[in-house]
Amino acid sequence: xxxxxxxxxxxxxxxxxxxxxxxxxxxxxxxxxxxxxxxxxxxxxxxxxxxxxx
Numbered sequence: 353x354x355x356x357x358x359x360x361x362x363x364x365x366x367x368x369x370x371x372x373x374x375x376x377x378x379x380x381x382x383x384x385x386x387x388x389x390x391x392x393x394x395x396x397x398x399x400x401x402x403x404x405x406x
Contacts, residue, residue, distance in 0.1 A: 356363040375381075386396030 356366040356368075358364075382399070383396070386399070
């Protein structure tokens with residue numbers, strides 16, 4: 353929660369919104385792409401089998 357600093361006349365930081373956290377991990381982006389793309393679900397499963405058992 354954002355509580356602004358009140359000077360009496362001006363509220364500093366009243367409309368401040370922190371930047372959202374964006375993940376840039378290559379594996380996470382690959383997993384997201386596979387989950388969102390119906391055609392690549394087999395590739396996604398092959399990836400996990402390779403990670404788990406490879």
